Amino acid sequence: MANFLREARGKRSSAEAAAVAGFSKATLSRVERGETTISPGDARLLLSHYGVPGTVIESFAELAYAAKQPGWWQRYKSALPDWFSLFVGVETAAREIHTYEPELVPGILQTPEYSRALMDKDLKVPDVEHEILEAVSLRQRRQEKLTGDEAAEFRAVINESALHRLIGGPDTHREQLEYLLAMGSRDNIKIKVLPFTSGAHAASYGAFVLLDYTVVDTDYALAYVEYAGGAVYLEARDEISLYRHMFENLWQDAATADETEDLIKTAIRGLR
Known part of the structure; x- marks a missing residue:
């Protein structure tokens, strides 16, 4: 828009x-x-x-x-900056979600404890307990888009570094990786790990989310790129084409489903 x-x-x-x-x-x-x-x-x-x-x-x-129109996310106002409210609204309406994350497990796939550990280090989240809890709760509520009656088709490419960056201690990190395996077993969710051995890749600029959604029988697409102080929303045809091409390159370079499962299980074993 x-x-x-x-x-x-x-x-x-x-x-x-x-x-x-x-x-x-x-x-x-x-x-x-x-x-x-x-x-x-x-x-x-x-x-x-x-x-x-x-x-x-x-x-x-x-x-x-x-x-x-007011959405369910409006109740999380203290944890929802203006620049992020638009993203949550579009994500809620999305029929397809494609995302790349270089350092962390994508927010929509995070466990509460993993999210909390990240919030404790996030300079954008006020150091107020109830607001931290609201921010964590918001991420959990967003997961209904992947597990509810109108679940979106979801594909994620996660850099291998996210498997090894210890967030919240061994127990929290293990639980997160096990949850990643469980979510990846759902029919509408496909997760691939981009291994270190893949070398240079198309998304060296950083994380992004590509959303496809329909409003009033009209199809739209949005690319979302977050930075320290906010986010950029990209809608132009050439911009969307670029991010689609970038994601498909990542998907092609990433490990297969079986290899991805092995990489995650190996990271879990390393925590024992």
Whole structure:
């Protein structure tokens, strides 16, 4: 949504566009960076001004409406920065999720104890007990997207380094790796480890998540890249194509399912 709005604006000034919608340049900038949502009415005003076809405008307005609806994740406000709320909403709607993690087990696959150990070191999480517990609880609730009635098809490539980075002590780490094996046995979940022996790979820039979802019978895709102070949401066709290509390269270079299971079991044995 954000990139579409930015591209539709074209060479028009942000001041001109903001005036049409009746809000500040700063607000328009946040909308175009994916840091805040836009109302269906404002979306219609802007896209009409940009000369976008009516059918596209209505589809986009429906998407904006869906993004504004309160979701289950809103109860975790103290653990949910504005820039992450959009991701959780899209993840909840996703039919397919592809992710690469170089250092850690992906958040949506983490056990409570593993998550807690990470939160204790996360500078973005306030050092307040109830907020830490909310952040851990949020990650656990997100797992329903993989185990519920409308479970997404999920593929993950995890760098071998994540198997050996001891998080929370041997017992916590062992439990996490055993949980990874259990989740990987589900029909909708496929996990591969990218072994050290694979050498150079396509995602040396870091972690990312690629989400495919449908709103009002229209298909969308979003690439999510997190950094220390927030996240970048990518929606342009060439950006999505790049991340799809990157993920498929990783998937091809990663260990097979049987080899992945052996690598995880070997890491577990190393903890005994």
